[in-house]
Amino acid sequence: MSESGAAREWTRAIRLIETSSGIYVATHIRPDGDALGSLLGLSLALEKAGLQVAALCADPVPSTYAFLPAVDWILSSPPDWQADVGIVVDCDGLARVGALEPALAGLPSLIDLDHHDTEQAFGQEQLIDPTAGASAEIVYDLLREMELPLDAEISTCLYAAVLTDTGRFCYGNTTARSLRIAAELVAGGADPHAIARKVYEERSMAATHLLGVALSRLAATTDGQVVSSVLRPADFAETGASSSDTDGIIAHLRAIGGPRVAILFVEPDHDAVRVSLRSDGSVDVSEIALEFGGGGHAMAAGCTVTGKAELVERRVLDAVSLALNRPSEQDAG
Numbered sequence: 458m459s460e461s462g463a464a465r466e467w468t469r470a471i472r473l474i475e476t477s478s479g480i481y482v483a484t485h486i487r488p489d490g491d492a493l494g495s496l497l498g499l500s501l502a503l504e505k506a507g508l509q510v511a512a513l514c515a516d517p518v519p520s521t522y523a524f525l526p527a528v529d530w531i532l533s534s535p536p537d538w539q540a541d542v543g544i545v546v547d548c549d550g551l552a553r554v555g556a557l558e559p560a561l562a563g564l565p566s567l568i569d570l571d572h573h574d575t576e577q578a579f580g581q582e583q584l585i586d587p588t589a590g591a592s593a594e595i596v597y598d599l600l601r602e603m604e605l606p607l608d609a610e611i612s613t614c615l616y617a618a619v620l621t622d623t624g625r626f627c628y629g630n631t632t633a634r635s636l637r638i639a640a641e642l643v644a645g646g647a648d649p650h651a652i653a654r655k656v657y658e659e660r661s662m663a664a665t666h667l668l669g670v671a672l673s674r675l676a677a678t679t680d681g682q683v684v685s686s687v688l689r690p691a692d693f694a695e696t697g698a699s700s701s702d703t704d705g706i707i708a709h710l711r712a713i714g715g716p717r718v719a720i721l722f723v724e725p726d727h728d729a730v731r732v733s734l735r736s737d738g739s740v741d742v743s744e745i746a747l748e749f750g751g752g753g754h755a756m757a758a759g760c761t762v763t764g765k766a767e768l769v770e771r772r773v774l775d776a777v778s779l780a781l782n783r784p785s786e787q788d789a790g
């Protein structure tokens with residue numbers, strides 16, 4: 458049987474990595490668990506295999522993920538040596554790497570390793586699988602394909618990534634494969650209890666106060682089909698919370714029974730609004746996020762929109778309302 462296009466792509470990507478003289482591995486701004494776990498798991502495995510590697514993320518690591526092995530190794534800008542290969546993980550479009558974009562776009566070879574499905578792929582080689590619950594599942598497959606060993610450090614990083622992107626193995630993107638990979642990672646030394654405690658049970662007082670503010674502002678619109686909340690610059694000042702303390706708040710909005718779409722508007726400063734969108738599956742919120750220059754998945758997407766907060770919020774709510782009332786999507790239910 459002849460090798461499929463996807464298999465050829467994997468073979469070419471692996472050859473690029475194995476023959477590289479130096480690799481930049483990078484992930485998206487405002488990194489989440491999958492971004493950091495995939496970045497560190499892959500970087501550690503390649504470094505332990507004897508390759509020269511720099512792990513890059515333009516934004517700081519949220520305190521929630523400070524427990525990840527080798528987290529201090531992450532650089533916010535490229536090192537003083539030049540790579541010949543870049544691997545960009547968990548990024549729906551190269552622009553998601555933020556300030557690192559010029560350094561990565563200029564590399565001789567770029568590999569896009571991702572599980573988003575919005576046709577914003579980039580690079581010479583694409584290891585893209587929208588059926589993967591987390592980019593870390595693709596990293597896992599890549600390391601297995603390259604016959605690289607998974608030690609406790611690498612397993613911890615990849616497990617934290619799969620855990621968070623599948624919503625603790627609860628979201629619709631959780632598959633038998635996610636659970637099988639998670640089992641292998643636990644066998645490889647990841648501690649599920651310790652990791653879950655770090656990620657979900659050490660929220661700071663400031664972050665909890667911020668959650669309280671968001672919950673006190675719940676608003677139902679579009680005949681109860683949409684629930685939303687907003688966080689203003691003053692809320693961060695008053696609670697002492699940081700911008701990354703908004704992580705996890707949208708899960709509380711999403712947990713409300715009834716609404717089809719949950720939206721969190723965050724105005725970290727006065728000229729842009731960060732929008733998080735979650736869907737019950739009856740409407741594809743990545744299409745809405747794309748309209749505003751963002752991206753994501755059908756049931757979890759986001760965008761950052763410049764402009765006056767109230768206007769941005771109105772435009773996004775209108776777009777969501779329009780999508781919800783489109784007959785085909787209602788029929789698809």
Ligand code: AMP
Nearest residue numbers: 549733734751752753757758759760761
């Ligand atoms: P969040 O609401 O920030 O947790 O993001 C949900 C999903 O949308 C994730 O898959 C993100 O990668 C994606 N996403 C969030 N913001 C953006 C953006 N500005 N551009 C592209 N994708 C985004």
Ligand code: MN
Nearest residue numbers: 489491492547
């Ligand atoms: Mn991510």
Ligand code: MN
Nearest residue numbers: 491547592622
């Ligand atoms: Mn992801």
